[in-house]
Amino acid sequence: MTPPELALVVPCYNEAARLDSAAFLAFVSTRPGVQLVMVDDGSTDTTGAILESMRAAAPQSVTTVRHTPNRGKGEAVRAGVHAALAQRAALVGYFDADLSTPLRAVDDFLAVLHGHPTIEFVLGSRLQLLGRDIRRKATRHYLGRIFATAVSHALDLAVYDTQCGAKVLRVNEATAALFAEPFRSPWIFDVELIARYLRTPVAPGEPSRKDRLYELVLPAWHDIPGSKLRWYDFARAAIDVGHIWRERVASRPASLAGQTTASRRESA
Numbered sequence: 001m002t003p004p005e006l007a008l009v010v011p012c013y014n015e016a017a018r019l020d021s022a023a024f025l026a027f028v029s030t031r032p033g034v035q036l037v038m039v040d041d042g043s044t045d046t047t048g049a050i051l052e053s054m055r056a057a058a059p060q061s062v063t064t065v066r067h068t069p070n071r072g073k074g075e076a077v078r079a080g081v082h083a084a085l086a087q088r089a090a091l092v093g094y095f096d097a098d099l100s101t102p103l104r105a106v107d108d109f110l111a112v113l114h115g116h117p118t119i120e121f122v123l124g125s126r127l128q129l130l131g132r133d134i135r136r137k138a139t140r141h142y143l144g145r146i147f148a149t150a151v152s153h154a155l156d157l158a159v160y161d162t163q164c165g166a167k168v169l170r171v172n173e174a175t176a177a178l179f180a181e182p183f184r185s186p187w188i189f190d191v192e193l194i195a196r197y198l199r200t201p202v203a204p205g206e207p208s209r210k211d212r213l214y215e216l217v218l219p220a221w222h223d224i225p226g227s228k229l230r231w232y233d234f235a236r237a238a239i240d241v242g243h244i245w246r247e248r249v250a251s252r253p254a255s256l257a258g259q260t261t262a263s264r265r266e267s268a
Contacts, residue, residue: 001060001087003087003088003089003090004033004034004035004087004089004090005033005034005089005090005091005110006033006034006035006089006090006091006092006093006106006110006168007034007035007036007037007063007080007081007083007084007087007089007091007092007093008034008035008036008037008092008093008094008095008106009037009039009076009077009080009081009083009084009092009093009094009095010024010036010037010038010039010080010094010095010096010097011039011041011073011076011077011080011094011096011097012038012039012040012041012043012047012051012076012097013040013041013042013043013047013070013073013076014043014044014045014047015043015045015047015050015097015098016043016045016046016047016050017045018097018098018224019047019050019097019098020099021050021053021054023099023103024036024038024054024062024103025054025057025058025061025062027103027106028058028061028062029058029061031106032061034061034106035061035062035063035084035087035089036054036061036062036063037063037064037065037080037081037083037084038051038054038055038062038063038064038065038080039064039065039066039067039076039077039079039080040064040065040066040067041067041070041071041072041073041075041076042066042067042068042069042070042071043070048066051064052064063083063087065079065080065083067079071186072183072186072187072189073186073187073189074182074183074185074186074187074189074192075182075183075186077094077189078179078182078183078189080094081094081179082179085171085176085179089171090170090171091110091113091168091169091170091171092168092169092171092175093106093109093122093166093167093168093169094165094166094167095165095166096165096166098224099224100165100221100222100223100224101124101164101165101166101218101220101221102219102220104219105124105166105218105219105220106168108216108218108219109122109124109166109168109216110168112214112216113168113170116214118207118211118212119170119212119213119214120169120170120172120174120175120197120212120213121167121168121169121170121175121194121197121212121213121214122167122168122169122214122215122216123159123161123162123164123166123167123194123213123214123215123216124161124164124165124166124167124215124216124218124221125160125161125164125215125216125217125218126161126164126218126221127160127161127217127218129217131219132217132218132219132220133219133220133221133222134218134220134221135221135222135223136221136223137223140223144161144163147163147237147238147241148160148161148162148163150238150241151188151191151241153245154191154195154241154242154244154245154248155191155194155195155198155244155248156248157194157198157210157213159194159213159215160215161215162188162190162191162194163188163190163191164218164221165190166218167190167193174197174200175197177200178193178196178197178200184240184243185236185237185240187236187237188237188240188241191240191241191244192240192244194213195244195247195248197209197213198210198248199248199251
């Protein structure tokens with residue numbers, strides 16, 4: 001089989017009521033360079049059967065992976081990426097199964113990567129601007145802004161939206177290695193992924209990792225009912241963000257840490 005240009009991982013857990021299989025199949029029917037990697041993360045409803053029917057309908061364009069038992073979204077994405085890497089895809093990405101980010105946005109991600117050869121990691125960003133169709137509950141929006149501020153501090157990165165479930169990476173040795181180890185958090189694995197990316201060394205004279213990240217403002221994003229997130233997941237996420245911040249501080253070069261300590265003493 002010819003390696004796909006893009007392998008798009010779709011993690012699924014009990015998505016039978018929300019999964020629009022017809023939309024996915026229609027999408028790949030017009031894009032031969034895209035391979036769907038549908039991951040059933042230990043679903044207890046008929047999600048697995050729906051995914052197998054999709055694979056049977058388009059065996060050249062749909063791959064299925066099954067987890068038993070449920071391991072969480074982060075590990076579902078990681079398993080799907082491993083399957084994508086085995087297919088030697090040039091790009092890997094993931095989209096949420098509910099299609100809150102419409103599949104037509106894939107073309108925007110590809111345009112960024114085609115037009116900017118140095119960009120390796122494109123993050124979808126939900127930003128309400130004129131001409132954009134972003135529909136999100138007010139409570140989740142404001143909680144999201146608080147969370148995003150904490151994440152920006154933890155990563156030392158001026159990122160607007162880490163939690164949008166639409167991301168695409170260029171495949172190379174460095175980006176493939178990001179998925180080698182399990183993620184600590186099932187929900188904010190996106191933040192862990194970015195943190196791992198920022199810690200990846202670069203060769204002398206090459207652009208920094210920060211300069212290879214790109215936030216793509218999505219043309220549309222709709223908050224679809226049926227999210228698996230619960231209030232206590234936000235509490236767990238806060239703890240995980242703190243851990244990511246500590247890892248970043250601990251991984252700073254000793255010279256930089258010494259400079260920071262000295263500057264604090266001088267200011268005191």
